[in-house]
Amino acid sequence: MSIKIDYYEILEVSRTVSSGDLKKAYRKQAMRYHPDRNQGDETAEQKFKEINEAYDVLKDDQKRAAYDRYGHDAFEGGMGGMGGGFSGFGAGGLGDIFDQMFGDMMGGRRGGARRTGADIQVQVEISLTEAYSGINKDVEIQTRITCETCHGTGSADPSGSTTTCATCHGAGKVRAQQGFFLVERMCPTCHGSGRTVQNPCKTCHGSGTEAKKETISVDIPAGVEDGTRIRMAGKGEAGGDGVQPGDLYVHVAVMSHEIFQRDGANIYCRVPLRMTQAALGTEVEVPVIDGTRTKVRIPSGTQTGETFRLRGKGFSVLRSSARGDMYINVGVETPHHLTKRQRELLEEFETEAGDDHTKANPESSGFFAKVRDFFEGR
Structure with a gap:
């Protein structure tokens, strides 16, 4: 059985690489190992295939999310490792897998699990000496907070009267065909509640949240390594009435030192x-x-x-x-x-x-x- 190399290692990038830097890394590696520049070199030819396979997965947001969560197992099963059968995840089927992958981001999973607001990703740069001693950093984020006008109900009416959502017909979920996948996700209109307000708040337009910049204090521990991800539960975006806030993920980048x-x-x-x-x-x-x-x-x-x-x-x-x-x-x-x-x-x-x-x-x-x-x- 062949051993698969980590896709990020193949392209020589970190797991938090942006799409732009990912493309640059792919072009650099592809040019280096292109068969036209390495005629007769079977090793270079194999490397070129691995580079293209890695980029084909990581450039696609859904495939990348699947790979980050399940690794190569997410793509085994008859499609050449390029978006295949998703075998080995039990009898729940493809819908359950996507619920697991995107449930938190889309505001919850099937089966009545609680809905949550969106997670926030932010990167913080620190020096090597700060990584040694640990440091408390203030991070400014663009987030969504509970609407201060309607207190999160989304309604201008104090009674907060609602009606069945016209988009999902009360299900709280919608389905969409994406390629050969049928993806089920939270309803973008009612955000999973199955109900919409009759008289929307003029500040938040019925969403129950409003945009705001906030400064969050992040405690970075001593000994932290480059690429470490720190999770701050409940520090993500508010999700409206009855919805738990998402999480804040702080990606730590440690700068190089001159000595x-x-x-x-x-x-x-x-x-x-x-x-x-x-x-x-x-x-x-x-x-x-x-x-x-x-x-x-x-x-x-x-x-x-x-x-x-x-x-x-x-x-x-x-x-x-x-x-x-x-x-x-x-x-x-x-x-x-x-x-x-x-x-x-x-x-x-x-x-x-x-x-x-x-x-x-x-x-x-x-x-x-x-x-x-x-x-x-x-």
């Missing part, structure tokens, strides 16, 4: 050293993500790529008392623009080493010895 790079709970910092520091050994002071400094002893003979570990100097792990580590990656820098005297000193150093550099430079000596043996063997 530190993060990998899970661990932090990496590249420290360049002068050639003399690496050769003679030294002690350097490096910054820590918590805003402090610490000293790291560099032994003599340190090479580029060597790593020094600072325990417990990384990120905290969500829902855990564990903490990551900080790693110092060393890069030895060769000097540029030597003065005459510096060049003389280096030439003296080279002369002093003589023909045998094995002790001073074992790696390069070993490499060129292998090269010599290679040519002699030929």
Whole structure:
């Protein structure tokens, strides 16, 4: 049985990617692996097929919602993974699946479940240091609140008299054909109640809600990772009389840092050293993500790529008392623009080493010895 790769990974995008950025990523990947540019390369051809399959699903809002909820299982069953049979979800059938996928967004599910207002999605950018310490952010959202004129009844008449909805005839639901799907959703006229007001409120026009900008305080915990989604129950849009408000989903984007790079709970910092520091050994002071400094002893003979570990100097792990580590990656820098005297000193150093550099430079000596043996063997 073949293993399906995550569609988002195939296109190298996050799960919160916008439709515009999704299209850009698809074009970039498709151009890179197009068969005309990789003639005879079967791997590139297979990759190109995967890219098109992934984009075909993610560009469609309904298919993407199904994939986000059920993964590849949503498209198994005889249609080549491109919007297929929806097998494996029990005897409820396609209608139940769409009720599960879109029930919350459309204001509830079949079977008398409570109706809800629309959910709100918002993205918040924070710095790496804010992700380390945690932060409380004020987020401005465009939402709908309970109408202050009619107090959510939708009626200008204090009695709030209603009549049967003419659109759904009291069912609270309507059906629509979308391609080969028959989708059942909440009635857009009565919002699932099956009733409409006889004398609509002049402020909200009978909806029971009105548009408003609000500022919501979001508590972002320490150790949060890029792409984390925070759910704030009941902070979404109001839905009118007798309808529970939706939820607010805050997508956290952690910006890159000029000094530190993060990998899970661990932090990496590249420290360049002068050639003399690496050769003679030294002690350097490096910054820590918590805003402090610490000293790291560099032994003599340190090479580029060597790593020094600072325990417990990384990120905290969500829902855990564990903490990551900080790693110092060393890069030895060769000097540029030597003065005459510096060049003389280096030439003296080279002369002093003589023909045998094995002790001073074992790696390069070993490499060129292998090269010599290679040519002699030929």
